[in-house]
Amino acid sequence: MEQFLQQIASGLANGAIYACVALALVMIYVSTDHINFAQGEMAMFSTYLSWQLMTWGASYWVAFAAAVVLSFILGVIIERAILRPLHNAPVLSVVVVFIGLLAICNSMAGAIWSYLIKEFPSPFPKSSFGIAGVIGPHQLGVVLVTLIVLGLLFAFFRYTPLGLAMRAAAQNPSMARLVGVRVDWMLALGWGLAAAVGAVAGVMVAHIVYLDPNMMGGILLYAFAGALVGGIGNPGGAVLGGFIVGVLENMVAFAGNQIEKTTGIYIIGNGEKLTVALIIVITVLTVRPAGLFGRVVVKRV
Amino acid sequence: MAALLEVKGLKAFYGQTQALHDVSFEISDGGITTLLGANGAGKTTTLRAICNMVRTEGEVRFDGKDIVGRATEEIVRLRIAHVPEGRGTFTTLTVDENLRIAAYTRRDKQGVKDELERVFTYFPRLKERIQQQAGTLSGGEQQMLAIARALMLKPRLMLLDEPSFGLAPLIVQEIFRILRRINQEEGVSILLVEQNAALALDLADYAYVLETGGVVMADRAEVVKNDEGIRKSYLGY
Numbered sequence: 001m002e003q004f005l006q007q008i009a010s011g012l013a014n015g016a017i018y019a020c021v022a023l024a025l026v027m028i029y030v031s032t033d034h035i036n037f038a039q040g041e042m043a044m045f046s047t048y049l050s051w052q053l054m055t056w057g058a059s060y061w062v063a064f065a066a067a068v069v070l071s072f073i074l075g076v077i078i079e080r081a082i083l084r085p086l087h088n089a090p091v092l093s094v095v096v097v098f099i100g101l102l103a104i105c106n107s108m109a110g111a112i113w114s115y116l117i118k119e120f121p122s123p124f125p126k127s128s129f130g131i132a133g134v135i136g137p138h139q140l141g142v143v144l145v146t147l148i149v150l151g152l153l154f155a156f157f158r159y160t161p162l163g164l165a166m167r168a169a170a171q172n173p174s175m176a177r178l179v180g181v182r183v184d185w186m187l188a189l190g191w192g193l194a195a196a197v198g199a200v201a202g203v204m205v206a207h208i209v210y211l212d213p214n215m216m217g218g219i220l221l222y223a224f225a226g227a228l229v230g231g232i233g234n235p236g237g238a239v240l241g242g243f244i245v246g247v248l249e250n251m252v253a254f255a256g257n258q259i260e261k262t263t264g265i266y267i268i269g270n271g272e273k274l275t276v277a278l279i280i281v282i283t284v285l286t287v288r289p290a291g292l293f294g295r296v297v298v299k300r301v
Numbered sequence: 302m303a304a305l306l307e308v309k310g311l312k313a314f315y316g317q318t319q320a321l322h323d324v325s326f327e328i329s330d331g332g333i334t335t336l337l338g339a340n341g342a343g344k345t346t347t348l349r350a351i352c353n354m355v356r357t358e359g360e361v362r363f364d365g366k367d368i369v370g371r372a373t374e375e376i377v378r379l380r381i382a383h384v385p386e387g388r389g390t391f392t393t394l395t396v397d398e399n400l401r402i403a404a405y406t407r408r409d410k411q412g413v414k415d416e417l418e419r420v421f422t423y424f425p426r427l428k429e430r431i432q433q434q435a436g437t438l439s440g441g442e443q444q445m446l447a448i449a450r451a452l453m454l455k456p457r458l459m460l461l462d463e464p465s466f467g468l469a470p471l472i473v474q475e476i477f478r479i480l481r482r483i484n485q486e487e488g489v490s491i492l493l494v495e496q497n498a499a500l501a502l503d504l505a506d507y508a509y510v511l512e513t514g515g516v517v518m519a520d521r522a523e524v525v526k527n528d529e530g531i532r533k534s535y536l537g538y
Contacts, residue, residue, distance in 0.1 A: 161405035177373040179403045
Protein backbone atom coordinates (compact mmCIF):
# COMPACT_ATOMS: atom_id res chain seq x y z
CA MET A 1 0.00 0.00 0.00
CA GLU A 2 2.76 2.39 0.99
CA GLN A 3 4.56 1.52 -2.22
CA PHE A 4 1.42 2.22 -4.16
CA LEU A 5 1.04 5.69 -2.61
CA GLN A 6 4.70 6.36 -3.28
CA GLN A 7 4.23 5.53 -6.91
CA ILE A 8 1.20 7.82 -7.18
CA ALA A 9 3.11 10.64 -5.50
CA SER A 10 6.16 10.34 -7.71
CA GLY A 11 3.81 10.05 -10.67
CA LEU A 12 2.25 13.36 -9.69
CA ALA A 13 5.68 14.94 -9.35
CA ASN A 14 6.73 13.74 -12.79
CA GLY A 15 3.30 14.68 -14.09
CA ALA A 16 3.79 18.25 -12.87
CA ILE A 17 6.89 18.49 -15.05
CA TYR A 18 5.09 16.99 -18.03
CA ALA A 19 2.19 19.37 -17.42
CA CYS A 20 4.47 22.40 -17.66
CA VAL A 21 6.11 21.26 -20.88
CA ALA A 22 2.74 20.17 -22.30
CA LEU A 23 1.36 23.62 -21.53
CA ALA A 24 4.32 25.23 -23.27
CA LEU A 25 3.65 23.07 -26.35
CA VAL A 26 -0.06 23.93 -26.31
CA MET A 27 0.52 27.66 -25.87
CA ILE A 28 2.48 27.75 -29.09
CA TYR A 29 0.18 25.29 -30.84
CA VAL A 30 -3.03 27.25 -30.25
CA SER A 31 -1.59 30.46 -31.64
CA THR A 32 0.40 29.06 -34.57
CA ASP A 33 -0.81 25.47 -35.23
CA HIS A 34 2.76 24.26 -34.86
CA ILE A 35 4.28 21.81 -32.40
CA ASN A 36 7.57 23.21 -31.20
CA PHE A 37 9.86 20.17 -31.20
CA ALA A 38 12.61 22.30 -29.69
CA GLN A 39 10.59 23.07 -26.56
CA GLY A 40 12.40 20.43 -24.50
CA GLU A 41 15.87 21.45 -25.64
CA MET A 42 15.08 25.10 -24.97
CA ALA A 43 14.11 24.12 -21.42
CA MET A 44 17.34 22.13 -21.10
CA PHE A 45 19.32 25.18 -22.18
CA SER A 46 17.48 27.29 -19.60
CA THR A 47 18.39 24.75 -16.94
CA TYR A 48 22.07 25.04 -17.85
CA LEU A 49 21.75 28.82 -17.54
CA SER A 50 20.50 28.44 -13.99
CA TRP A 51 23.26 25.90 -13.24
CA GLN A 52 25.85 28.34 -14.56
CA LEU A 53 24.48 31.10 -12.35
CA MET A 54 24.60 28.79 -9.35
CA THR A 55 28.23 27.87 -10.00
CA TRP A 56 28.91 31.60 -10.13
CA GLY A 57 27.53 31.83 -6.64
CA ALA A 58 23.86 32.69 -7.05
CA SER A 59 21.43 31.00 -4.69
CA TYR A 60 19.03 28.41 -6.07
CA TRP A 61 15.99 30.66 -6.20
CA VAL A 62 17.87 33.60 -7.67
CA ALA A 63 19.24 31.33 -10.38
CA PHE A 64 15.75 29.87 -10.89
CA ALA A 65 14.15 33.31 -11.32
CA ALA A 66 16.95 34.55 -13.54
CA ALA A 67 16.73 31.46 -15.76
CA VAL A 68 12.96 31.96 -16.14
CA VAL A 69 13.37 35.61 -17.09
CA LEU A 70 16.27 34.91 -19.47
CA SER A 71 14.28 32.12 -21.10
CA PHE A 72 11.36 34.46 -21.58
CA ILE A 73 13.62 36.96 -23.34
CA LEU A 74 15.27 34.24 -25.44
CA GLY A 75 11.84 32.88 -26.40
CA VAL A 76 10.73 36.32 -27.59
CA ILE A 77 13.97 36.77 -29.54
CA ILE A 78 13.66 33.34 -31.18
CA GLU A 79 10.13 34.15 -32.32
CA ARG A 80 11.00 37.60 -33.63
CA ALA A 81 14.26 36.60 -35.32
CA ILE A 82 13.65 33.05 -36.53
CA LEU A 83 9.91 32.33 -36.70
CA ARG A 84 8.65 35.76 -37.79
CA PRO A 85 10.22 35.60 -41.26
CA LEU A 86 8.53 32.20 -41.69
CA HIS A 87 4.99 33.14 -40.78
CA ASN A 88 3.67 32.35 -44.24
CA ALA A 89 5.94 29.38 -44.82
CA PRO A 90 4.52 25.86 -45.33
CA VAL A 91 4.26 23.61 -42.27
CA LEU A 92 7.20 21.41 -43.26
CA SER A 93 9.58 24.37 -43.44
CA VAL A 94 8.62 25.32 -39.92
CA VAL A 95 9.09 21.74 -38.74
CA VAL A 96 12.58 21.72 -40.21
CA VAL A 97 13.36 24.99 -38.43
CA PHE A 98 12.14 23.50 -35.13
CA ILE A 99 14.36 20.47 -35.59
CA GLY A 100 17.25 22.76 -36.43
CA LEU A 101 16.55 24.74 -33.27
CA LEU A 102 16.53 21.48 -31.31
CA ALA A 103 19.93 20.49 -32.70
CA ILE A 104 21.37 23.96 -32.12
CA CYS A 105 20.25 24.10 -28.48
CA ASN A 106 21.51 20.60 -27.85
CA SER A 107 24.97 21.03 -29.37
CA MET A 108 25.42 24.52 -27.99
CA ALA A 109 24.76 23.22 -24.49
CA GLY A 110 27.18 20.37 -25.17
CA ALA A 111 29.84 22.72 -26.51
CA ILE A 112 29.57 25.22 -23.68
CA TRP A 113 29.01 22.91 -20.72
CA SER A 114 30.16 19.51 -22.10
CA TYR A 115 28.10 16.33 -22.30
CA LEU A 116 29.17 15.12 -18.86
CA ILE A 117 26.25 14.47 -16.57
CA LYS A 118 26.10 16.95 -13.71
CA GLU A 119 24.35 16.83 -10.38
CA PHE A 120 21.73 19.45 -9.76
CA PRO A 121 20.75 20.59 -6.26
CA SER A 122 17.28 20.64 -4.74
CA PRO A 123 16.15 23.73 -2.83
CA PHE A 124 13.70 21.92 -0.61
CA PRO A 125 14.87 21.15 2.93
CA LYS A 126 14.96 17.43 3.63
CA SER A 127 13.95 17.79 7.27
CA SER A 128 10.73 19.75 7.08
CA PHE A 129 9.41 18.92 3.63
CA GLY A 130 7.47 15.96 2.35
CA ILE A 131 5.56 13.15 4.05
CA ALA A 132 7.75 10.31 5.21
CA GLY A 133 7.29 7.14 3.22
CA VAL A 134 4.92 8.71 0.71
CA ILE A 135 6.39 11.74 -0.99
CA GLY A 136 9.94 13.04 -0.83
CA PRO A 137 10.80 16.67 -0.20
CA HIS A 138 11.84 17.42 -3.77
CA GLN A 139 8.80 15.73 -5.27
CA LEU A 140 6.42 17.67 -3.06
CA GLY A 141 8.31 20.87 -3.85
CA VAL A 142 8.08 20.22 -7.58
CA VAL A 143 4.34 19.73 -7.37
CA LEU A 144 3.89 22.91 -5.32
CA VAL A 145 6.10 25.08 -7.51
CA THR A 146 4.49 23.94 -10.74
CA LEU A 147 1.01 24.38 -9.31
CA ILE A 148 1.89 27.95 -8.33
CA VAL A 149 3.31 28.67 -11.78
CA LEU A 150 0.30 27.14 -13.52
CA GLY A 151 -2.04 29.10 -11.24
CA LEU A 152 -0.26 32.35 -12.04
CA LEU A 153 -0.45 31.63 -15.74
CA PHE A 154 -4.13 30.81 -15.49
CA ALA A 155 -4.81 34.07 -13.65
CA PHE A 156 -2.78 35.98 -16.22
CA PHE A 157 -4.73 34.60 -19.17
CA ARG A 158 -8.07 34.73 -17.44
CA TYR A 159 -8.05 38.06 -15.63
CA THR A 160 -5.60 40.48 -17.25
CA PRO A 161 -6.29 42.56 -20.37
CA LEU A 162 -2.99 41.42 -21.90
CA GLY A 163 -3.90 37.78 -21.32
CA LEU A 164 -7.25 38.43 -22.97
CA ALA A 165 -5.51 40.02 -25.94
CA MET A 166 -3.26 36.97 -26.26
CA ARG A 167 -6.24 34.63 -26.22
CA ALA A 168 -8.01 36.74 -28.82
CA ALA A 169 -4.91 36.82 -31.02
CA ALA A 170 -4.65 33.04 -30.80
CA GLN A 171 -8.30 32.45 -31.60
CA ASN A 172 -8.68 34.82 -34.52
CA PRO A 173 -5.62 36.84 -35.50
CA SER A 174 -7.17 38.95 -38.26
CA MET A 175 -10.12 39.89 -36.07
CA ALA A 176 -7.76 40.69 -33.19
CA ARG A 177 -5.95 43.16 -35.44
CA LEU A 178 -9.30 44.83 -36.12
CA VAL A 179 -9.67 45.62 -32.44
CA GLY A 180 -6.17 47.04 -32.25
CA VAL A 181 -4.29 44.03 -30.85
CA ARG A 182 -0.65 43.88 -31.97
CA VAL A 183 -0.88 40.23 -32.94
CA ASP A 184 2.79 39.81 -33.88
CA TRP A 185 3.87 40.85 -30.42
CA MET A 186 1.28 38.57 -28.84
CA LEU A 187 2.87 35.62 -30.67
CA ALA A 188 6.33 36.65 -29.48
CA LEU A 189 4.98 37.00 -25.95
CA GLY A 190 3.47 33.53 -26.23
CA TRP A 191 6.87 32.13 -27.19
CA GLY A 192 8.44 33.94 -24.27
CA LEU A 193 5.91 32.51 -21.82
CA ALA A 194 6.26 29.01 -23.26
CA ALA A 195 10.04 29.19 -22.90
CA ALA A 196 9.67 30.48 -19.33
CA VAL A 197 7.30 27.65 -18.34
CA GLY A 198 9.70 25.20 -19.97
CA ALA A 199 12.50 26.66 -17.87
CA VAL A 200 10.50 26.04 -14.70
CA ALA A 201 10.06 22.41 -15.72
CA GLY A 202 13.72 22.01 -16.64
CA VAL A 203 15.11 23.47 -13.43
CA MET A 204 12.65 21.47 -11.35
CA VAL A 205 13.31 18.14 -13.03
CA ALA A 206 17.10 18.48 -13.21
CA HIS A 207 17.52 17.25 -9.63
CA ILE A 208 15.64 14.07 -10.55
CA VAL A 209 17.05 13.22 -13.99
CA TYR A 210 20.43 15.02 -13.54
CA LEU A 211 21.69 17.71 -15.83
CA ASP A 212 22.88 16.76 -19.30
CA PRO A 213 22.10 18.02 -22.80
CA ASN A 214 19.76 15.10 -23.48
CA MET A 215 17.82 15.33 -20.23
CA MET A 216 14.61 16.61 -21.83
CA GLY A 217 14.31 14.10 -24.68
CA GLY A 218 12.07 11.64 -22.88
CA ILE A 219 10.24 14.38 -21.02
CA LEU A 220 9.22 16.11 -24.25
CA LEU A 221 7.72 12.82 -25.40
CA TYR A 222 5.74 12.41 -22.16
CA ALA A 223 4.64 16.04 -22.37
CA PHE A 224 3.48 15.52 -25.94
CA ALA A 225 1.53 12.47 -24.81
CA GLY A 226 0.02 14.55 -22.00
CA ALA A 227 -0.94 17.35 -24.36
CA LEU A 228 -2.56 14.82 -26.70
CA VAL A 229 -4.47 13.14 -23.88
CA GLY A 230 -5.87 16.46 -22.75
CA GLY A 231 -6.55 17.73 -26.24
CA ILE A 232 -3.77 19.51 -28.06
CA GLY A 233 -5.73 22.74 -28.36
CA ASN A 234 -6.80 22.92 -24.71
CA PRO A 235 -4.32 24.40 -22.17
CA GLY A 236 -6.23 23.17 -19.11
CA GLY A 237 -6.60 19.74 -20.66
CA ALA A 238 -2.88 19.60 -21.43
CA VAL A 239 -2.01 20.28 -17.80
CA LEU A 240 -4.36 17.59 -16.61
CA GLY A 241 -3.09 15.29 -19.35
CA GLY A 242 0.45 15.80 -18.11
CA PHE A 243 -0.53 14.69 -14.62
CA ILE A 244 -2.49 11.73 -15.99
CA VAL A 245 0.48 10.53 -18.03
CA GLY A 246 2.82 10.95 -15.06
CA VAL A 247 0.66 8.82 -12.81
CA LEU A 248 -0.21 6.32 -15.54
CA GLU A 249 3.38 5.49 -16.44
CA ASN A 250 4.13 4.77 -12.78
CA MET A 251 0.99 2.69 -12.36
CA VAL A 252 1.83 0.57 -15.37
CA ALA A 253 5.35 -0.05 -14.11
CA PHE A 254 4.03 -0.72 -10.61
CA ALA A 255 1.50 -3.23 -11.90
CA GLY A 256 4.25 -4.88 -13.94
CA ASN A 257 6.42 -5.20 -10.85
CA GLN A 258 3.58 -6.66 -8.80
CA ILE A 259 2.84 -9.24 -11.49
CA GLU A 260 6.49 -10.19 -11.65
CA LYS A 261 6.64 -10.53 -7.88
CA THR A 262 3.58 -12.75 -7.59
CA THR A 263 3.87 -14.86 -10.76
CA GLY A 264 7.50 -14.46 -11.70
CA ILE A 265 6.58 -13.45 -15.24
CA TYR A 266 8.16 -10.26 -16.47
CA ILE A 267 5.82 -8.24 -18.68
CA ILE A 268 6.65 -4.62 -18.13
CA GLY A 269 8.78 -2.68 -15.66
CA ASN A 270 10.54 0.61 -15.08
CA GLY A 271 12.66 0.11 -18.18
CA GLU A 272 9.67 0.25 -20.49
CA LYS A 273 8.07 3.40 -19.10
CA LEU A 274 8.80 5.40 -22.23
CA THR A 275 6.89 2.80 -24.22
CA VAL A 276 3.83 3.77 -22.19
CA ALA A 277 4.11 7.32 -23.51
CA LEU A 278 4.35 6.08 -27.09
CA ILE A 279 1.39 3.75 -26.62
CA ILE A 280 -0.61 6.67 -25.22
CA VAL A 281 0.30 8.81 -28.25
CA ILE A 282 -0.75 6.13 -30.69
CA THR A 283 -3.93 5.23 -28.81
CA VAL A 284 -5.11 8.82 -28.53
CA LEU A 285 -4.37 9.55 -32.16
CA THR A 286 -6.27 6.50 -33.37
CA VAL A 287 -9.16 6.37 -30.91
CA ARG A 288 -9.80 9.96 -29.96
CA PRO A 289 -7.61 12.45 -31.85
CA ALA A 290 -9.27 15.43 -30.12
CA GLY A 291 -8.16 14.15 -26.71
CA LEU A 292 -10.23 13.93 -23.54
CA PHE A 293 -11.10 17.60 -23.33
CA GLY A 294 -10.48 18.78 -26.87
CA ARG A 295 -13.15 19.71 -29.35
CA VAL A 296 -13.32 18.32 -32.83
CA VAL A 297 -12.60 21.19 -35.14
CA VAL A 298 -14.42 21.04 -38.41
CA LYS A 299 -12.81 23.11 -41.11
CA ARG A 300 -14.87 24.46 -43.93
CA VAL A 301 -13.23 24.03 -47.32
CA MET B 302 -18.61 69.40 -44.54
CA ALA B 303 -14.96 68.44 -44.40
CA ALA B 304 -13.97 64.99 -45.56
CA LEU B 305 -12.97 62.61 -42.77
CA LEU B 306 -11.72 59.97 -45.14
CA GLU B 307 -10.43 60.63 -48.64
CA VAL B 308 -9.71 57.75 -50.98
CA LYS B 309 -7.95 58.46 -54.27
CA GLY B 310 -6.97 56.02 -56.99
CA LEU B 311 -7.18 53.05 -54.64
CA LYS B 312 -5.96 49.75 -56.05
CA ALA B 313 -6.06 46.43 -54.21
CA PHE B 314 -4.62 43.02 -55.00
CA TYR B 315 -5.21 39.44 -53.90
CA GLY B 316 -1.96 37.79 -54.91
CA GLN B 317 -1.65 38.48 -58.64
CA THR B 318 -5.31 39.39 -59.06
CA GLN B 319 -6.23 43.03 -59.02
CA ALA B 320 -9.57 43.47 -57.28
CA LEU B 321 -9.81 47.26 -57.21
CA HIS B 322 -8.72 49.32 -60.19
CA ASP B 323 -9.21 52.95 -59.42
CA VAL B 324 -11.56 53.69 -56.56
CA SER B 325 -11.96 57.26 -55.36
CA PHE B 326 -14.46 58.57 -52.84
CA GLU B 327 -14.85 60.73 -49.78
CA ILE B 328 -16.63 60.33 -46.48
CA SER B 329 -17.92 63.46 -44.84
CA ASP B 330 -17.30 63.93 -41.13
CA GLY B 331 -20.41 62.95 -39.23
CA GLY B 332 -22.21 61.49 -42.20
CA ILE B 333 -23.33 58.06 -43.30
CA THR B 334 -21.96 56.98 -46.65
CA THR B 335 -22.86 53.76 -48.39
CA LEU B 336 -21.03 51.70 -50.97
CA LEU B 337 -23.39 49.74 -53.19
CA GLY B 338 -22.89 47.28 -55.96
CA ALA B 339 -23.38 43.70 -57.06
CA ASN B 340 -21.44 40.67 -55.80
CA GLY B 341 -17.79 40.97 -56.68
CA ALA B 342 -17.95 44.68 -57.34
CA GLY B 343 -15.24 45.28 -54.75
CA LYS B 344 -17.23 46.62 -51.80
CA THR B 345 -15.71 44.38 -49.16
CA THR B 346 -12.27 44.74 -50.72
CA THR B 347 -12.57 48.52 -50.45
CA LEU B 348 -13.19 48.25 -46.72
CA ARG B 349 -10.34 45.77 -46.35
CA ALA B 350 -8.06 48.06 -48.32
CA ILE B 351 -8.79 50.99 -46.02
CA CYS B 352 -7.60 48.86 -43.09
CA ASN B 353 -4.64 47.46 -45.03
CA MET B 354 -5.90 43.89 -44.85
CA VAL B 355 -5.06 43.40 -48.52
CA ARG B 356 -2.13 44.63 -50.61
CA THR B 357 -3.01 48.21 -51.44
CA GLU B 358 -1.79 51.05 -53.66
CA GLY B 359 -3.09 54.57 -53.95
CA GLU B 360 -3.99 57.17 -51.42
CA VAL B 361 -6.13 56.84 -48.30
CA ARG B 362 -6.21 59.90 -46.07
CA PHE B 363 -7.85 59.79 -42.68
CA ASP B 364 -8.20 63.18 -41.06
CA GLY B 365 -5.58 64.46 -43.50
CA LYS B 366 -2.99 61.71 -42.67
CA ASP B 367 -1.97 59.18 -45.29
CA ILE B 368 -2.60 55.72 -43.81
CA VAL B 369 -1.72 53.44 -46.74
CA GLY B 370 0.83 50.83 -45.69
CA ARG B 371 0.29 51.20 -41.96
CA ALA B 372 -0.37 47.99 -40.02
CA THR B 373 -4.04 47.13 -39.54
CA GLU B 374 -3.83 47.40 -35.75
CA GLU B 375 -2.24 50.85 -35.98
CA ILE B 376 -4.99 52.05 -38.33
CA VAL B 377 -7.57 50.76 -35.87
CA ARG B 378 -5.84 52.69 -33.12
CA LEU B 379 -6.45 55.88 -35.11
CA ARG B 380 -10.08 55.12 -34.21
CA ILE B 381 -11.28 53.50 -37.39
CA ALA B 382 -13.44 50.56 -36.34
CA HIS B 383 -14.05 47.83 -38.91
CA VAL B 384 -16.96 45.43 -38.39
CA PRO B 385 -16.13 42.62 -40.79
CA GLU B 386 -18.47 40.56 -42.92
CA GLY B 387 -20.20 37.66 -41.18
CA ARG B 388 -20.37 37.25 -37.42
CA GLY B 389 -17.32 39.20 -36.44
CA THR B 390 -16.88 37.95 -32.88
CA PHE B 391 -14.42 35.84 -30.90
CA THR B 392 -16.67 32.83 -30.54
CA THR B 393 -14.88 31.16 -27.61
CA LEU B 394 -14.73 34.35 -25.55
CA THR B 395 -17.62 35.67 -23.50
CA VAL B 396 -19.66 38.73 -24.46
CA ASP B 397 -17.90 40.66 -21.70
CA GLU B 398 -14.46 39.62 -22.96
CA ASN B 399 -15.39 40.42 -26.55
CA LEU B 400 -16.19 43.95 -25.49
CA ARG B 401 -13.26 44.41 -23.14
CA ILE B 402 -10.71 43.30 -25.70
CA ALA B 403 -11.38 46.50 -27.61
CA ALA B 404 -10.25 48.47 -24.57
CA TYR B 405 -7.31 46.30 -23.53
CA THR B 406 -4.71 49.05 -23.91
CA ARG B 407 -6.61 51.36 -21.60
CA ARG B 408 -5.50 51.51 -17.98
CA ASP B 409 -8.46 53.45 -16.51
CA LYS B 410 -10.72 50.73 -15.20
CA GLN B 411 -13.54 53.10 -14.37
CA GLY B 412 -13.41 54.58 -17.87
CA VAL B 413 -13.77 51.13 -19.43
CA LYS B 414 -16.65 50.34 -17.10
CA ASP B 415 -18.47 53.55 -18.06
CA GLU B 416 -17.79 52.81 -21.70
CA LEU B 417 -19.36 49.35 -21.30
CA GLU B 418 -22.46 50.83 -19.68
CA ARG B 419 -22.77 53.39 -22.46
CA VAL B 420 -22.53 50.66 -25.10
CA PHE B 421 -25.18 48.64 -23.28
CA THR B 422 -27.62 51.54 -23.61
CA TYR B 423 -27.60 50.79 -27.34
CA PHE B 424 -27.58 47.03 -26.93
CA PRO B 425 -29.48 46.15 -23.74
CA ARG B 426 -29.81 42.56 -24.99
CA LEU B 427 -26.07 42.05 -24.76
CA LYS B 428 -26.07 43.04 -21.12
CA GLU B 429 -28.41 40.15 -20.36
CA ARG B 430 -25.97 37.79 -22.06
CA ILE B 431 -22.80 39.25 -20.62
CA GLN B 432 -21.25 35.99 -19.37
CA GLN B 433 -22.36 33.88 -22.32
CA GLN B 434 -19.89 32.64 -24.92
CA ALA B 435 -20.22 34.69 -28.09
CA GLY B 436 -20.53 31.54 -30.18
CA THR B 437 -23.77 30.63 -28.42
CA LEU B 438 -25.51 33.90 -29.32
CA SER B 439 -28.03 34.16 -32.10
CA GLY B 440 -26.93 35.61 -35.41
CA GLY B 441 -28.50 38.98 -34.72
CA GLU B 442 -26.96 39.15 -31.26
CA GLN B 443 -23.55 38.31 -32.67
CA GLN B 444 -23.87 41.10 -35.19
CA MET B 445 -24.88 43.44 -32.38
CA LEU B 446 -21.89 42.29 -30.37
CA ALA B 447 -19.57 43.02 -33.30
CA ILE B 448 -20.99 46.55 -33.60
CA ALA B 449 -20.88 47.05 -29.84
CA ARG B 450 -17.25 46.00 -29.80
CA ALA B 451 -16.48 48.46 -32.58
CA LEU B 452 -18.16 51.13 -30.47
CA MET B 453 -15.87 50.26 -27.54
CA LEU B 454 -12.97 51.50 -29.69
CA LYS B 455 -14.50 54.99 -29.46
CA PRO B 456 -14.33 55.25 -33.23
CA ARG B 457 -14.52 58.37 -35.34
CA LEU B 458 -15.28 56.23 -38.37
CA MET B 459 -17.05 52.90 -38.40
CA LEU B 460 -16.72 50.60 -41.41
CA LEU B 461 -19.61 48.17 -41.60
CA ASP B 462 -19.54 45.21 -43.95
CA GLU B 463 -23.02 43.84 -44.68
CA PRO B 464 -24.51 44.13 -41.19
CA SER B 465 -27.79 42.73 -42.54
CA PHE B 466 -26.21 39.54 -43.84
CA GLY B 467 -28.26 36.43 -43.05
CA LEU B 468 -30.50 38.13 -40.49
CA ALA B 469 -34.27 38.28 -40.18
CA PRO B 470 -35.84 41.57 -41.43
CA LEU B 471 -37.01 42.60 -37.97
CA ILE B 472 -33.53 42.22 -36.50
CA VAL B 473 -32.06 44.11 -39.45
CA GLN B 474 -34.45 46.98 -38.83
CA GLU B 475 -33.44 47.06 -35.18
CA ILE B 476 -29.76 47.10 -36.04
CA PHE B 477 -30.20 49.89 -38.59
CA ARG B 478 -32.13 51.96 -36.05
CA ILE B 479 -29.25 51.54 -33.63
CA LEU B 480 -26.76 52.53 -36.32
CA ARG B 481 -28.64 55.75 -36.92
CA ARG B 482 -28.59 56.49 -33.20
CA ILE B 483 -24.88 55.79 -32.99
CA ASN B 484 -24.32 58.17 -35.88
CA GLN B 485 -26.42 60.92 -34.36
CA GLU B 486 -25.70 60.56 -30.66
CA GLU B 487 -22.03 59.59 -30.80
CA GLY B 488 -21.14 61.58 -33.89
CA VAL B 489 -19.56 58.48 -35.44
CA SER B 490 -19.19 58.69 -39.20
CA ILE B 491 -20.23 55.51 -40.95
CA LEU B 492 -19.18 53.80 -44.15
CA LEU B 493 -21.74 51.11 -44.87
CA VAL B 494 -21.36 48.33 -47.40
CA GLU B 495 -24.62 46.61 -48.27
CA GLN B 496 -26.20 44.20 -50.70
CA ASN B 497 -29.59 45.43 -49.59
CA ALA B 498 -29.51 48.76 -51.44
CA ALA B 499 -32.98 49.95 -50.45
CA LEU B 500 -32.15 49.57 -46.77
CA ALA B 501 -28.77 51.24 -47.10
CA LEU B 502 -30.14 54.18 -49.09
CA ASP B 503 -32.72 54.83 -46.38
CA LEU B 504 -29.99 55.14 -43.77
CA ALA B 505 -27.23 56.85 -45.74
CA ASP B 506 -26.97 60.42 -46.89
CA TYR B 507 -24.50 59.77 -49.67
CA ALA B 508 -24.03 56.77 -51.94
CA TYR B 509 -21.33 55.41 -54.22
CA VAL B 510 -22.00 52.62 -56.67
CA LEU B 511 -19.16 50.23 -57.46
CA GLU B 512 -18.87 47.96 -60.45
CA THR B 513 -15.98 45.57 -61.22
CA GLY B 514 -13.52 47.35 -58.98
CA GLY B 515 -14.31 50.99 -59.82
CA VAL B 516 -16.78 53.72 -58.87
CA VAL B 517 -19.42 54.14 -61.58
CA MET B 518 -21.59 56.73 -59.92
CA ALA B 519 -21.91 58.90 -56.84
CA ASP B 520 -24.72 61.05 -55.58
CA ARG B 521 -26.83 61.91 -52.61
CA ALA B 522 -28.70 58.88 -51.32
CA GLU B 523 -32.17 60.17 -52.09
CA VAL B 524 -31.18 60.98 -55.67
CA VAL B 525 -29.91 57.45 -56.18
CA LYS B 526 -32.99 56.04 -54.51
CA ASN B 527 -35.36 57.98 -56.74
CA ASP B 528 -33.52 57.39 -60.00
CA GLU B 529 -35.15 54.38 -61.58
CA GLY B 530 -32.47 54.08 -64.25
CA ILE B 531 -29.68 53.72 -61.72
CA ARG B 532 -31.67 51.35 -59.59
CA LYS B 533 -32.48 49.06 -62.48
CA SER B 534 -29.06 49.03 -64.08
CA TYR B 535 -26.85 48.85 -60.99
CA LEU B 536 -28.85 47.89 -57.95
CA GLY B 537 -31.27 45.39 -59.44
CA TYR B 538 -34.54 46.48 -57.89
